[in-house]
Amino acid sequence: MYYYIVNPAAGRGQVKNLQDKLRTRLTQLGISGEWVKTTGSGDATKLTRAAVAAGHTTVVAVGGDDTVNEVINGIDHDNVAVGIIPIGSTNRVATQLGIVTWPQACEALAARRLTPYSLIAAGQKFFLSTLTLGFETDLDKQVDTDLTGLRARIGQFQQSLGHARNYSSLHCKIDVDGQYKLECDLFTLSIANQKFLNPLADNRLIVSLSDRPGQALKLGQMVWSTLRNRAQGALGDEHTTTRFLANRVVIETDPPTGIMVDGKVTSRTPIAIRLTDRRVRFITEKVVADFKNAVSPTRS
Amino acid sequence: MARRTHEDALGVAGAETIIGTGVIVHGNLESESDIIIDGTLDGQIKTAGNVTLGINAIVKADIQGSNVTIAGSLKGNINAEGEAVIRETGHVEGDIRCLGLSIATGGVFSGRSFMEAPPRLDPDIAVDGVEPPEPAGPAPRKPSRGNKE
Numbered sequence: 001m002y003y004y005i006v007n008p009a010a011g012r013g014q015v016k017n018l019q020d021k022l023r024t025r026l027t028q029l030g031i032s033g034e035w036v037k038t039t040g041s042g043d044a045t046k047l048t049r050a051a052v053a054a055g056h057t058t059v060v061a062v063g064g065d066d067t068v069n070e071v072i073n074g075i076d077h078d079n080v081a082v083g084i085i086p087i088g089s090t091n092r093v094a095t096q097l098g099i100v101t102w103p104q105a106c107e108a109l110a111a112r113r114l115t116p117y118s119l120i121a122a123g124q125k126f127f128l129s130t131l132t133l134g135f136e137t138d139l140d141k142q143v144d145t146d147l148t149g150l151r152a153r154i155g156q157f158q159q160s161l162g163h164a165r166n167y168s169s170l171h172c173k174i175d176v177d178g179q180y181k182l183e184c185d186l187f188t189l190s191i192a193n194q195k196f197l198n199p200l201a202d203n204r205l206i207v208s209l210s211d212r213p214g215q216a217l218k219l220g221q222m223v224w225s226t227l228r229n230r231a232q233g234a235l236g237d238e239h240t241t242t243r244f245l246a247n248r249v250v251i252e253t254d255p256p257t258g259i260m261v262d263g264k265v266t267s268r269t270p271i272a273i274r275l276t277d278r279r280v281r282f283i284t285e286k287v288v289a290d291f292k293n294a295v296s297p298t299r300s
Numbered sequence: 301m302a303r304r305t306h307e308d309a310l311g312v313a314g315a316e317t318i319i320g321t322g323v324i325v326h327g328n329l330e331s332e333s334d335i336i337i338d339g340t341l342d343g344q345i346k347t348a349g350n351v352t353l354g355i356n357a358i359v360k361a362d363i364q365g366s367n368v369t370i371a372g373s374l375k376g377n378i379n380a381e382g383e384a385v386i387r388e389t390g391h392v393e394g395d396i397r398c399l400g401l402s403i404a405t406g407g408v409f410s411g412r413s414f415m416e417a418p419p420r421l422d423p424d425i426a427v428d429g430v431e432p433p434e435p436a437g438p439a440p441r442k443p444s445r446g447n448k449e
Contacts, residue, residue, distance in 0.1 A: 179327050181326045184323040
């Protein structure tokens with residue numbers, strides 16, 4: 001039976017308006033199940049653990065990236081599938097899995113196409129999509145990016161650009177798999193599972209970093225694309241100057257700085273980030289095996 | 301000579317490694333995909349893909365890759381399964397082992413080069429069940445039909 005964990009605060013409380021429609025559609029599809037609501041931070045992790053212990057094999061996060069992240073931190077069994085109904089302010093994980101709207105999410109849940117992803121550990125916390133540090137993380141403290149509308153977006157851009165002009169690059173040292181060490185000044189750094197960005201690729205960390213552009217125009221473009229990607233839930237690396245794959249990285253910065261995982265500041269540098277053996281099966285829009293066969297019919 | 305596989309084209313082999321300007325790397329860089337370096341590196345470079353040193357690259361390393369293109373500065377040996385190319389701004393101090401070597405005007409190469417000829421197929425040996433071609437000469441006449449003698 002499906003176990004739905006609802007974050008009532010997600011997406012500025014829009015679940016209230018959707019709940020009836022959502023339940024009706026899920027019942028029509030024959031996947032109505034048990035519904036529970038979170039009441040605070042960390043609640044979804046506890047509810048997930050309880051659900052798995054009770055024998056539920058499908059846990060659905062009804063919320064944004066934060067809710068999804070709490071759910072995957074509560075899963076410690078291989079046989080549990082995770083679904084997402086994206087109604088949060090930031091829905092990067094769902095977007096990347098091909099799920100954009102709630103009606104589409106319901107169809108995907110009913111179809112139950114599963115793709116396994118290895119989780120990434122940052123200290124004690126597990127995550128699937130993105131870890132960032134540097135300007136993008138700092139931006140959250142300075143600018144309210146939740147507001148939508150043209151006027152709000154223009155205001156956010158002006159604030160962000162002003163912040164970017166005054167933001168000093170961090171000096172960074174990264175140990176990569178114990179094989180080589182990398183040293184540079186960085187403006188932003190992001191880490192994701194490569195498979196998350198490209199379902200055909202292997203599970204590996206993809207580390208992207210960029211230094212502050214010298215030209216004002218490029219800085220403006222960078223700030224704009226950061227805001228746009230956040231709004232669309234996309235992961236952009238169009239301004240990346242350095243990118244590499246790894247299984248484990250240890251990051252030190254001078255000065256130490258905060259690390260944001262799926263839109264939430266969770267810890268600070270220095271920190272070790274590694275790809276784990278812990279796999280979670282996500283209900284996705286497309287099944288990878290079908291895609292592989294479609295593009296490469298001769299491959300066995 | 302490009303050796304990109306179908307997996308590479310689909311991105312299955314993984315994203316390419318890019319080391320940008322201003323980045324300093326110490327150690328051995330290993331990858332299964334292409335490597336592009338425009339920063340500073342001291343160590344070894346080994347990949348099944350192509351290696352490109354950009355115009356700003358300053359590298360002290362032995363390089364092993366499929367095709368190797370140098371537009372920056374390299375102190376070390378190149379072992380390329382395909383071609384090695386030194387561009388106009390390229391500077392190589394070291395030996396090069398490859399199938400084909402190209403040095404643009406202005407490119408500097410100080411070292412020895414070892415060219416390995418590509419393996420040739422023996423026409424008498426059948427490959428993957430395909431019969432070897434007929435020896436050159438006049439084709440045997442087929443018996444004609446319908447002609448009255």
